[in-house]
Amino acid sequence: MVMAEPKLTLPALHVLRIRVTLRLAAPVRLPSFKGALFCSGLGYALQRIACPQQC
Numbered sequence: 001m002v003m004a005e006p007k008l009t010l011p012a013l014h015v016l017r018i019r020v021t022l023r024l025a026a027p028v029r030l031p032s033f034k035g036a037l038f039c040s041g042l043g044y045a046l047q048r049i050a051c052p053q054q055c
Contacts, residue, residue, distance in 0.1 A: 031037060
């Protein structure tokens with residue numbers, strides 16, 4: 001007798017699309033491609049929220 005494999009289902013994934021506008025208080029020089037700078041900063045902040053201890 002062949003047993004059927006159980007079906008794996010993933011929970012619903014809710015996505016929130018946001019737009020953030022930043023204004024600097026003082027002049028600053030940024031790299032030509034700013035996406036990596038903000039992405040790494042956001043990733044670092046999210047890691048600190050999700051992993052209170054060192055991951």
